[in-house]
Amino acid sequence: MAEIVTPELNAKVNVFLEVADRKYxxxxxxxxxxxxxxxxxxxxxxxIKVYVKPEDGKAYYTANGGKVTGSVAL
Numbered sequence: 001m002a003e004i005v006t007p008e009l010n011a012k013v014n015v016f017l018e019v020a021d022r023k024y025x026x027x028x029x030x031x032x033x034x035x036x037x038x039x040x041x042x043x044x045x046x047x048i049k050v051y052v053k054p055e056d057g058k059a060y061y062t063a064n065g066g067k068v069t070g071s072v073a074l
Contacts, residue, residue, distance in 0.1 A: 017029040019054040024074055028050070032072040041068060 015026040033062045041063075048063045052074070060071045 015050060017054065022054065022074075024052065024054070026050075029059045029072070029074065033059055033070070036070055036072045037061070037063050037068065040070065043068075 017024045030050050033048060037045055046064050048061055051060045057074050058071045059074060062069050
């Protein structure tokens with residue numbers, strides 16, 4: 001389980017999405033998207049936005065200011 005530390009509260013935050021009796025760890029989904037980008041593209045990753053679509057069983061991403069798109073299985 002990945003952890004996010006908020007500087008204001010110094011508290012760990014774990015974000016999950018629960019849909020139709022399934023639970024998705026958003027930190028894991030984000031890491032899968034970054035790994036997919038790195039495996040398929042040579043350009044340095046400067047930013048990434050991840051869009052989770054459970055009904056498709058996928059997370060879609062845009063990277064480097066929207067220049068690159070991709071998807072990973074949930």
